[in-house]
Amino acid sequence: QPCRAVDKLICSIAVTDLPESLPLMTAGTQAIFHSQCIEEECVVAQIFEVTDHRGKTTKGQAFIKAGMRAVVKLELARSISCDTYDNAPFLGRFTLRTEGKTIAIGKINKLPPKRD
Numbered sequence: 232q233p234c235r236a237v238d239k240l241i242c243s244i245a246v247t248d249l250p251e252s253l254p255l256m257t258a259g260t261q262a263i264f265h266s267q268c269i270e271e272e273c274v275v276a277q278i279f280e281v282t283d284h285r286g287k288t289t290k291g292q293a294f295i296k297a298g299m300r301a302v303v304k305l306e307l308a309r310s311i312s313c314d315t316y317d318n319a320p321f322l323g324r325f326t327l328r329t330e331g332k333t334i335a336i337g338k339i340n341k342l343p344p345k346r347d
Contacts, residue, residue, distance in 0.1 A: 236310040244337035256295040266325035277304040
């Protein structure tokens with residue numbers, strides 16, 4: 232099946248490093264989404280669950296620190312062609328960057344439902 236163009240994604244991310252000006256990632260955090268040859272502005276719209284470095288999972292947490300993993304909803308400024316990591320691993324991987332620094336790596340878990 233061909234890739235779809237979407238502007239919202241449900242993703243699993245691992246926060247690797249955060250700049251000094253952004254010690255916590257919260258809903259509303261802006262970054263640049265990098266996947267293959269795509270660079271697009273994005274916003275962390277919602278945080279569903281966070282797993283700390285000990286493996287404890289918390290639902291509904293308001294922030295993510297460096298070293299944590301999370302399931303988040305990203306909203307992109309424009310539609311991009313992509314697929315889930317399970318369907319096409321090479322199309323389902325991405326990084327989030329800000330201020331010239333990679334702040335998170337991730338994989339796409341779910342795309343929004345198709346519109347007719």
